[in-house]
Amino acid sequence: MDALGIDLPRLLTFLVGFTVIAVFLRMFLYGPITRMLDQRAERIRDSLDAAERASAEAASSAERVEQELANARGEGQALIAEARDAASRLRDQEVERTRAQVDEMLDRAREEIRREQEAAVEEVRREFAGIAILAAERIVEQSLDEGAHRELIDRVLDEGLDARRN
Amino acid sequence: MLSSPKAIAIAVFLLAVALISVLGGALGAAFGGGFLGGAVPLIQIPSELVTHIGGYKLVNTVVMFGAAMLVLVLLTWLATRKLSEVPGRWQAIMELLYEFFIGLAESTSGKTGRIFIPVATAIFLVVLFSNWLGVLPVVGTIGRVETTQEFFFHKLEKKLAEGNQTELLEGLHHDVGKNGEGLGHFIASHADSEDLQKYLGKTLETYGEQRFVVFDGGGVRILPLGRGEDYKVTLIDIAAYDIADPVHPTEEDVVKIGRRVDESVAPGPVPSSEFFTENPDKYDGFEGKRVGLLVPYLRGSSTDLNMTLAIALFAMVSVQFWGIKTLGIGGYWDKFIGNPFKRNPIDLFVGVLELVGEFIKIISFTFRLFGNMFAGEILLIAMGFLFPLIGMIPFIGLELFVGFIQAIIFSVLTLMFGAFAIMPHHHPEGDHADGAGGH
Numbered sequence: 001m002d003a004l005g006i007d008l009p010r011l012l013t014f015l016v017g018f019t020v021i022a023v024f025l026r027m028f029l030y031g032p033i034t035r036m037l038d039q040r041a042e043r044i045r046d047s048l049d050a051a052e053r054a055s056a057e058a059a060s061s062a063e064r065v066e067q068e069l070a071n072a073r074g075e076g077q078a079l080i081a082e083a084r085d086a087a088s089r090l091r092d093q094e095v096e097r098t099r100a101q102v103d104e105m106l107d108r109a110r111e112e113i114r115r116e117q118e119a120a121v122e123e124v125r126r127e128f129a130g131i132a133i134l135a136a137e138r139i140v141e142q143s144l145d146e147g148a149h150r151e152l153i154d155r156v157l158d159e160g161l162d163a164r165r166n
Numbered sequence: 167m168l169s170s171p172k173a174i175a176i177a178v179f180l181l182a183v184a185l186i187s188v189l190g191g192a193l194g195a196a197f198g199g200g201f202l203g204g205a206v207p208l209i210q211i212p213s214e215l216v217t218h219i220g221g222y223k224l225v226n227t228v229v230m231f232g233a234a235m236l237v238l239v240l241l242t243w244l245a246t247r248k249l250s251e252v253p254g255r256w257q258a259i260m261e262l263l264y265e266f267f268i269g270l271a272e273s274t275s276g277k278t279g280r281i282f283i284p285v286a287t288a289i290f291l292v293v294l295f296s297n298w299l300g301v302l303p304v305v306g307t308i309g310r311v312e313t314t315q316e317f318f319f320h321k322l323e324k325k326l327a328e329g330n331q332t333e334l335l336e337g338l339h340h341d342v343g344k345n346g347e348g349l350g351h352f353i354a355s356h357a358d359s360e361d362l363q364k365y366l367g368k369t370l371e372t373y374g375e376q377r378f379v380v381f382d383g384g385g386v387r388i389l390p391l392g393r394g395e396d397y398k399v400t401l402i403d404i405a406a407y408d409i410a411d412p413v414h415p416t417e418e419d420v421v422k423i424g425r426r427v428d429e430s431v432a433p434g435p436v437p438s439s440e441f442f443t444e445n446p447d448k449y450d451g452f453e454g455k456r457v458g459l460l461v462p463y464l465r466g467s468s469t470d471l472n473m474t475l476a477i478a479l480f481a482m483v484s485v486q487f488w489g490i491k492t493l494g495i496g497g498y499w500d501k502f503i504g505n506p507f508k509r510n511p512i513d514l515f516v517g518v519l520e521l522v523g524e525f526i527k528i529i530s531f532t533f534r535l536f537g538n539m540f541a542g543e544i545l546l547i548a549m550g551f552l553f554p555l556i557g558m559i560p561f562i563g564l565e566l567f568v569g570f571i572q573a574i575i576f577s578v579l580t581l582m583f584g585a586f587a588i589m590p591h592h593h594p595e596g597d598h599a600d601g602a603g604g605h
């Protein structure tokens with residue numbers, strides 16, 4: 001022990017010295033530093049949680065926006081389809097109505113034409129009566145044969161027609 | 167790279183320094199150089215006395231331990247003065263250290279592992295700074311000169327104590343000062359004592375070849391440069407060069423020795439005028455100087471076995487404490503022997519070995535650190551001796567690295583032993599640590 005220089009007072013000096021410094025480091029270095037480390041770990045954990053929550057929230061809101069967008073798109077499409085439907089219905093109706101009108105107009109025109117025709121025929125007939133009367137007057141004036149008859153009628157007709165034409 | 171004149175100048179300068187260092191060192195001394203060679207200082211395992219404080223002997227390693235403690239207090243102040251969640255540089259370094267140990271402890275023992283941290287990190291820091299401060303240039307080179315008188319006094323005192331010469335010891339303590347003042351007079355005045363003759367002879371027999379360095383004066387000295395080993399003289403040369411049989415001195419011889427022991431203290435012809443005039447070549451330039459041993463004021467505290475033993479004891483006591491605290495006294499005892507009658511013989515044998523191992527660990531801790539650091543110190547001295555100026559440079563780096571590694575080894579092993587200690591006993595072949603491993 002002597003050759004190695006180990007002696008009790010010196011050993012105790014180091015032992016006490018080491019104990020003192022170990023206690024000192026425990027109180028003033030280890031304590032504060034680990035407290036700080038734990039505090040920071042806590043803080044980081046909290047921040048991570050908050051970030052996670054925020055990102056989850058963001059994800060869910062994005063989903064909601066997507067959903068709403070999809071809804072809006074669907075609604076829009078439905079609206080467009082409806083509008084298109086309505087437009088086509090409207091057009092059909094319009095076409096139908098126009099056709100009806102045209103038909104009506106045609107009918108009316110036809111009716112008118114018919115009436116005009118009838119009126120014309122009536123007039124012609126009335127004219128004819130006059131002409132016939134006229135012809136009868138002439139017939140009475142002249143005796144007539146078959147050939148003369150026909151010529152007479154034709155002449156009356158021609159006259160009648162010419163009178164109408166002028 | 168060597169194209170610029172600046173680079174060439176630097177290269178030439180470095181080459182010149184290297185050349186001077188080789189020529190000036192011990193190697194160059196063989197060819198007439200050696201002008202830078204320092205004398206190799208006293209290398210001894212026990213730490214050296216700096217001064218007495220009352221009855222307490224203050225040694226240089228204790229001084230350095232105090233310095234290491236101061237550095238740690240400073241470090242604590244630096245690391246914790248502005249404690250914040252966004253750490254400053256010092257705080258970050260200490261956090262790194264604690265996180266490393268906490269990580270290690272929690273990976274081996276889970277949350278319980280935290281109980282090891284204060285002790286393991288204190289060991290790390292104390293050992294690290296003890297090691298690193300020991301590499302500083304002022305350590306081991308500045309000190310007081312221990313005179314031949316003082317040296318002789320302590321050795322004679324030791325020999326007398328070994329021989330149980332209480333009467334002579336009492337006289338010695340009464341007549342001679344603590345640093346050996348008046349030793350020569352005491353020796354001369356007791357020259358007729360046969361016991362003194364005998365123990366003086368024994369002292370010279372054991373320590374006669376001790377070589378003393380020649381200094382320019384007394385007081386605080388720096389290890390002198392130049393002359394290297396030539397600048398040394400042995401105890402025999404100083405005190406008993408012309409005595410036919412120094413191991414068995416006669417009354418006449420003792421008177422001579424006493425006179426020379428006192429003479430060698432005062433600046434003057436060394437070793438003694440007659441010897442000096444008879445050997446003018448060997449002791450050229452010794453005139454007017456003093457001989458003695460350089461006792462460094464500072465020596466790395468981990469080069470003292472007391473220090474390494476103290477920390478090893480602290481570590482192993484802590485390990486036992488953790489084991490008992492976690493497992494209870496019975497549970498902890500069960501790791502080793504438990505109930506010897508209920509245990510199978512192999513298991514019992516292993517348990518006994520492990521119990522012995524706990525004590526072996528103290529010894530392995532003690533000598534691993536001491537051996538590494540003491541060897542490092544000697545390595546630096548030897549390199550300074552062989553290649554002054556540059557020889558130490560790479561080895562200083564090496565020593566800083568070794569100092570760090572030793573600190574890690576000591577603290578991490580403590581932590582690991584702790585981790586093993588708190589594991590309950592399971593299998594006979596598990597749970598035993600390698601106490602003798604290491605660097």
